[in-house]
Amino acid sequence: MIKAGIIGATGYAGAELVRLLLGHKEVEIRWYGSRSYIDEKYADVYGNMFQIVEDACLDDNIEELARQVDVIFTATPQGYLAGVLNEEILRHAKVIDLSADYRIKDVGVYEKWYQIEHKSPQFIGEAVYGLCEVNREKVRQARLVANPGCYTTCSILTAYPLVKEGLVEPNSLIVDAKSGTSGAGRGAKLPNLFCEVNENMKAYGVATHRHTPEIEEQLGYAAGEAVTISFTPHLAPMNRGILATEYASLKKVRQADGTLAYPDYKQVKAAYDKYYQDEYFVRVLDEGVYPETKWVEGSNFVDIGFKIDTRTGRIVMMGAIDNLVKGAAGQAVQNMNILFGFAENEGLKLVPMFP
Amino acid sequence: MIKAGIIGATGYAGAELVRLLLGHKEVEIRWYGSRSYIDEKYADVYGNMFQIVEDACLDDNIEELARQVDVIFTATPQGYLAGVLNEEILRHAKVIDLSADYRIKDVGVYEKWYQIEHKSPQFIGEAVYGLCEVNREKVRQARLVANPGCYTTCSILTAYPLVKEGLVEPNSLIVDAKSGTSGAGRGAKLPNLFCEVNENMKAYGVATHRHTPEIEEQLGYAAGEAVTISFTPHLAPMNRGILATEYASLKKVRQADGTLAYPDYKQVKAAYDKYYQDEYFVRVLDEGVYPETKWVEGSNFVDIGFKIDTRTGRIVMMGAIDNLVKGAAGQAVQNMNILFGFAENEGLKLVPMFP
């Protein structure tokens, strides 16, 4: 039994962490940190937790917290962790950061896209990008895990095998993503009001969204070269879920008969299987079946489908996750499981809820 | 480890049973019965079950099923179980019926409200009405459990202590209930289409809904006399959840100083506590807090709040459940736990999902 603390426990991602950790048999939550609700009962902030969580919210004194727990989750705004992290904290506790502070290796790229000065770039080097299916071995050794963004988790995993295996032109990649509104957080902002979001679809952050460089960096490692992509997020009138529809030009590959041709279904499927067939959380759907966000709701699954379009020479890849689970809290717990040697799916064998 | 079979596994309630039983460590599902999808993979009918359930759907041969399993859940249309049930089946397996066939003791009342002839009234006597918090001891001995309706579970539990304790006039009770659309089932009917339900509220079955006599019978037992109530169900544009808003005239009660007066907050709260303070699944909220369906989503909780209105001499009681969990599959599992001597909340310690 390990002890965990959460800083930012009253945001939607923080609350999802609470939900997941309460069902995890190896962890006990010791610290519900929330600057906005200090001393208020956690269950008064989230009515679903009534009679389940009796604790009150605490402040975000991370140094004190580090002395009390084995693992710290920071579900905080960009810049918070970079502003407070130090050796002392990392000596006492593992840190899993759900913000973007340590996701991007090039601090210049971070500062350009986030428009924030990075206050502790000295930890960027050792931070491990916690995309479990790709970086499992590195996570195992880490003190500091940079938990991937929601869009990025979905976008990268959907395209990764094809980029890695050279079946698509990396720079042709276009990611058109649709997200539920919980991704926008629990801040009381006009654009997130029910009447503004409901019955509405819109794109935002077009060509400027901050998850773009994160996707590019990771797919760049897969491609073995710098990658530049188009990424467009959209706000959808639903609570949870991300659907990423991804377009890429297929590369012709040498076939058995010596000719060059677009890879066929079996070849593409084999590429996905190579990376995912033993992965508990990645489900490559049957031929002709495309993911639906509702099929993964409440779970840590990534569902992937694809369609080869020889007419255009492109492949359309589709991936779906629950943005609060595999896109945030679930992946954070998965990283914790790896860090502490628990079964990777402990606390995460959640059957998606439908309807 | 017991074995379970489900007849009607591809309706929404059946699918929720599957979800819950998959997370129950003492049960194994052996039979996914579905007349409409025989031989089709269950996961092709419910995409969320991909790589989780590998079985195909079977027919509804309940006699064969009874020989293979310890418990049978029937999540079937009214009249099905009454048409096939026999001694032989009950000798082999416990039966938990999610339909209305054995809920009402007076077969004439059943036939009048349901407009169906009851084909096996001989089993009505022994059937136990599976409202666990009220009938726990009787369930323990049962062979046949009549799992309560969704509206009825919520409506009864919300008012039960006050009726039982004589704090309200039973015949003054008015139940105005709002339900998510999953309560209407998965049938392809025009009124349940997205565009007909979305952005819409309506009442239906006004003064004629078939859950009315079920509520009246059970509250009648509590009151010790026949009870007649008003019940109005409404369809709300959401997937899950029932909110019952219940109005009743308060009875004046003898106070400490000898006068007659309406019961105050403490007296009403004490009545609720008398029946529910040790109940895991019933949460009587703090003063001034009223239930929200989202706070119980995905869980087996019943949340209850109330407001005394001395201006009108009435009390407003509000109860919320997830119609597919405490209103159907969750309560069925709770009944199973009681029947087989498992911890009553085994497989049901589900933290509500928010948002």
Add this chain to the structure above:
Amino acid sequence: MIKAGIIGATGYAGAELVRLLLGHKEVEIRWYGSRSYIDEKYADVYGNMFQIVEDACLDDNIEELARQVDVIFTATPQGYLAGVLNEEILRHAKVIDLSADYRIKDVGVYEKWYQIEHKSPQFIGEAVYGLCEVNREKVRQARLVANPGCYTTCSILTAYPLVKEGLVEPNSLIVDAKSGTSGAGRGAKLPNLFCEVNENMKAYGVATHRHTPEIEEQLGYAAGEAVTISFTPHLAPMNRGILATEYASLKKVRQADGTLAYPDYKQVKAAYDKYYQDEYFVRVLDEGVYPETKWVEGSNFVDIGFKIDTRTGRIVMMGAIDNLVKGAAGQAVQNMNILFGFAENEGLKLVPMFP
């Protein structure tokens, strides 16, 4: 062609006024008042108005405004108009107030329920309660119209004929109302965020909602005596619409054969027809048909249905409106039409939008 000004043009009710007045051939909007958005283009605040409204927002200098226009609409928080109204303003322009400031004749009742001191009670006497179908003749002569609340319009009109004709016990009336979220306004508040409202139903303001005394006062006039009712508003996950489900005990009435009996369908229908058969905006539905909020969306209609329940001796009345139209801006325009002698449905012959 008259000139109109709106103070509070950037709230949802104000914006709906703009939509309706733009389609009204006798009115020109001269003043888009919005304290929060002074000098910003109105179409930048409401993207739907792009290339339709070119004006920028102005301040709320109502004295200046009164000199420029024929009619002023105040879609402002409670207390605003009472704080600024004077003789001078009323000499220059008619005022239609969408707030509650002049709806309640007893200033003590107002101050008790609203917890605000009324700053200009001297105008309460002359203000006409603008429930057009009831007070049409008084509105015609008014300088100051108190436009009814959304819940109240729906609640009163649904019960009015039966109370007026003595077919129901006024004090038995229970109004259980469900409202879309636009009724909560455009303020950036946490409880109105998409993720808090979506997939959720809850009651609020139980036994304390400020529309209660307004309903009681108006139904009291109809009953010829003071009336006390129960009113419970609920928040529903939809943008627009109010559904009021109303319960009342029927009074037995003398029948043709001399006996006393509950009124039957024809008698109740006749009562509705007596008041509404010539009303353009009130639609009493066919027998057995109950209103749905979607059927009135975007229009100024009030749809009414009812069910007599002799089993309980009660009648269930149901009314539906679009809260922003008949419940706010539409009724305000209807009042304007009456005030200025236009056809009462000018600019309001809107066919409800479905789906």
Add this chain to the structure above:
Amino acid sequence: MIKAGIIGATGYAGAELVRLLLGHKEVEIRWYGSRSYIDEKYADVYGNMFQIVEDACLDDNIEELARQVDVIFTATPQGYLAGVLNEEILRHAKVIDLSADYRIKDVGVYEKWYQIEHKSPQFIGEAVYGLCEVNREKVRQARLVANPGCYTTCSILTAYPLVKEGLVEPNSLIVDAKSGTSGAGRGAKLPNLFCEVNENMKAYGVATHRHTPEIEEQLGYAAGEAVTISFTPHLAPMNRGILATEYASLKKVRQADGTLAYPDYKQVKAAYDKYYQDEYFVRVLDEGVYPETKWVEGSNFVDIGFKIDTRTGRIVMMGAIDNLVKGAAGQAVQNMNILFGFAENEGLKLVPMFP
């Protein structure tokens, strides 16, 4: 005053036609055709029409209909009109077909994508593709108008000026479209049930959707060469609205200083203005503003925004329409206005409804 008949008046597009024509001062609806509801009151099928439409539904005897009216709208399944159209009908009445039967000039392409034999290819030649902003002059002379599809209207108009002016590579075009569920029609099908669509996003018809060749044909005319594109429709949990997000590679163009460079904002804006600045229904939004489907709801507008991404050499174009208005019934009325010489926006000056 002309007379109109509708075949398929009880589908969602047909019902929207009814709504729009009721507000059109030059038209009278004489025939509400609906094979499924013959002799039923139209208002019993669409409750919003209560006391507005008193007519009952008629059959689909188009020959008789043609003798009675000036214009026939067919809002029917693919193949219906092609199966019944003849010279006699076209001699008597103008026909505006909302199905795909006459949209595609190459009958082979039609038969391949629709998997239907075309029964009257002899009329394909004279049929005019009724994309008003592009084909206005041809529509004026037509007897038979092929009203464009919903996705196609949005997709084509969003990209048309840039393809026509040679600013983008036509074959690089990728259209990722999101549609409200009314586009799926009013058929009682399981995938369109509320609980299946709500809280869900999915792609469908990937690389095989039948609107693809229609977009390709029309953009091919603009490009002056055959065009092949990727088109992916998605189902969004909302009633109305289409958002098309379109990606294309920019062509470098000769700049004032003689160099080749990607077109800048002004150059792209100028291309849009060249085609749309006098168009009432096309609104090219301000720089940095992107369309939202809610901003056009209930109206005939097309809102367009774009972002040049020099990092990737692509442009992202976004277009939004109400699928039932500009995507179906509204454009049909616009075509009727052109055919009969009415003001093109008569009956269509609908202010979008928000929220």
